[in-house]
Amino acid sequence: MLGLSVATLVGYLAAIVVLMVTPGPDMMFVLANAARYGTRAGVVAALGVATGEAVHIAAVVCGLATVIAASPVLFTVIRWVGAAYLIILGVRALRGAGAAPSGRPEQGGSSGRAFLRGLVTNLLNPKMILFSVAFLPQFVDPAQGNATAQLVLLGAVFVVVQLAVDIALGAGVGRLGARMTDGRFSRRVNRICAAAFVALGVRLALGS
Template sequence: MTAGLPPAVLAGYLAAIVLLMLTPGPDMMFVLANAARYGARAGAVAALGVAAGEAVHVAAVVAGLATVVAASPVLFTAIRWAGAAYLVVLGVRALRDAGRPNASADRADGRAGRAFLRGLLTNLLNPKMILFSVAFLPQFVRPGEGPVAAQLVLLGALFVAVQLTVDLALGLGAGRIAGRWGDSRWTRRVDRVCAVAFVALGIRLAAG
């Protein structure tokens, strides 16, 4: 056994998070938007930013901070509204840029550099990730089979690894397609779809 967790529990956990990671959400749409607009490098950097944000959520769960945030209506609502506003802003910017030609190489490099921070914020400002981390990870902990903190760290590390693998594959794949097709209608359509998705997700998040 690893960190006190039976192989059957780990197998069930991995199957669950793989299915979850394949479900579209703000993080996936952000990675896709960056890759389609600025290339594979920007998509990969965005994926790293998202993974870093999830690592912070996992650390908060281990430290007990996530439970405090989830139990505070005022703090949780503030994060929810900040996350909703941020998604809407991302959507409006993506919609504004959808009709423009792709950026030059220098500008694209700059966008790639900022993609990490934006990916980090996209994940951190999603209050549903806080609730998810608090509610989901402990379900697979077996207190009688080892230190709880060690089990949470292992579960969190596996979650981040799977998320990073899926998002990297998406970012690199979409970026290569966008680079091959250049300023095609496909790229502009992806921009618009991501823009609408960001705004819709922001509105949905604000509505609770």
Template sequence: MDIHLVLAFVAACTLLSLAPGPDLLFVVANGAAGGRRAGVLAALGMSTGLAAHTVAAAFGLGALISAAPQALTAVRIAGALFLLYLAVATWRSSRAEIQQNEVPRRSLRRTYLMATLTNLANPKVILFYIAFVPQFVGTGPGTWPVTAQLLLLGLVFIVIGLAVDGTAGLLSGTLSEKITARPGIRRWMERASATVFAGLAARLVADSR
């Protein structure tokens, strides 16, 4: 592969990962609601979703979606519904806390799976692999096979994304654990997270118009 293309891709991925997009906001919201481990697990879930997108793009899913654009619309609707479900579930969790006067334990496995599904259902990630990543694929004699190049570029994106999301999840979780000793504050953190999930769902719906 052309080292200049790889370096340009690293720079572009770093900027994209640092931008406050849906994935980063989702990780921060989980860290704020569930603590450091929840934030880091959410970041790992996002990376798992990216790994699945990478493999799918490398083996031709992008071409299939380009031939059938309605598939992308279906993914967008599924993602919006899933985020709306998370918003409702998190809001109900905050109400349960008031009734029981204790901080509910969050399932880390559930947090990881929710993050993975959220990334898989994000149509912008699919578009990223269809429209953006191929721009950094080299052509000509002596270049790697396209599949190998896509897998390597996807791995680079995953590593960068995990570093950024993991740091954000750790920081938001640490802050959450320090300021949420009082049940009242925990309640509002849960509700803020629910608002973020609902906002992301609304954004997906708006993007489809």
């Protein structure tokens, strides 16, 4: 298929599954939205994240990601902006951790806002840029066919698998939160995600 062998695709899927089970800002954002605003918000946030990933893949195909990764100043700016954004999300989540005491999804989490924030969270993650530049090309073999087509296929597989994982997590957390009548589950998930946002932001700012 487009020059990619079955063995290559299986190895690639195994690699991205390992990456996806490691919690990151995208996963935390989807969980936070699902816990606070309900299943729909979690799913829409996952769609926003997936759109951001598609943009990263398109940048790799066009060569833009390589330019960004090779520019220390531009990459540092993106890293700092991304770190600040994650910390702001964490602080806001902590401030709202006591909301929705009845256990019902909190009002005010519009689909458009969830999608946009998911998109921005992914786009401002410099590790996604490095991943796109350094990881995807490892599975491309120009001798087996069109390298661009292989990159597009690998990127599409990544987006689809990531979207499936995030939607499953968002839907699961959203439904579970809606069943908890006292709201403790939603508040706990929100606090955990908030702390994760701040920790990930600080770690990103330190360049680790």
